[in-house]
Amino acid sequence: MTRWLTTEEQQAWRGLINLTAQLQSVLARQLQDEHGISLPDYEVLGRLHDAPGHRLRARDLGTSLAWEQSRLSHQLARMQRRGLVAREECETDRRGATFCLTPAGRTAIVHAAPGHVEAVRRLVFDALSPEQVTQLSDLTDDLLTHLHDSLGMG
């Protein structure tokens, strides 16, 4: 017997789906139009920028992003073609590949970050009271914990 969703649950669920879809769409367009990079590009560039020496092993980058390995490999190949990152051999493990920011990559992330953060602030946090920010933080925390428990048991 299927336990269907109540009206309020449906409202919350569809709201969540619509909200994130539209936010991603708006933020992606802004990055693409103003800086010529995609949201995934931004994520990768950000991690590399924060890393010591602006460089990371693909393995660690993947762990940090929680991306599938294949996705990261394709993404890095594309970014390498566009000159945003550069590939280096790993010295301690000949299988490994470390990637570092190119000057172009560094320029891109440094220029893109303020506008991106500003957009997130305007579109999201300017609409929320401090209590609501806490609520949102708690909600996502609870749900992510529950999700990982479910998958772990699953």
Place this chain on the structure above:
Amino acid sequence: MTRWLTTEEQQAWRGLINLTAQLQSVLARQLQDEHGISLPDYEVLGRLHDAPGHRLRARDLGTSLAWEQSRLSHQLARMQRRGLVAREECETDRRGATFCLTPAGRTAIVHAAPGHVEAVRRLVFDALSPEQVTQLSDLTDDLLTHLHDSLGMG
């Protein structure tokens, strides 16, 4: 001067992004594995199933889904190739295209819906108190309203 995010805001933002990404991933895999359809397929099939006569004009389907027109056109072309939907000429507007569920499409959505809803319930709403469901509903509502206002003003 960039207004950066506080620690709690960062927590909430990254939590929201991670949560929806992982939820979509899990739900998509479940639909694909158990019923051979994607999340976008599910959305389209659901709208068609709810429509009178299991049929809708592409235009109305697009409005209902809030999808870009080109996205819908490609999606419907793929679903038509796989025999999930069928195309008909529109009688009142010769430009128009109406799409209806095929028997295979009807079977797919009818079989997939209970498991999908059950997964949403288990992964999301089983973790939330009634107050939290209300919070989530209110939050998404506020944010979507704010988002549309922001885009409307531009």
Place this chain on the structure above:
DNA sequence: ACTCACTACATGACACATCATGCAATTTTC
């Protein structure tokens, strides 16, 4: 040292999404 399992990464195929563009049918405007 040799086998065997595992890890790190790449690649090709295909579904998905957006953009730019095209075109025919409809509506508006005069």
Place this chain on the structure above:
DNA sequence: GAAAATTGCATGATGTGTCATGTAGTGAGT
């Protein structure tokens, strides 16, 4: 009622994501 603007949809190019698979390097057990 003809020209102009708009609407409804399709299509090709390209970037993105997943799956299945391949390959080379590493490490553990013997």
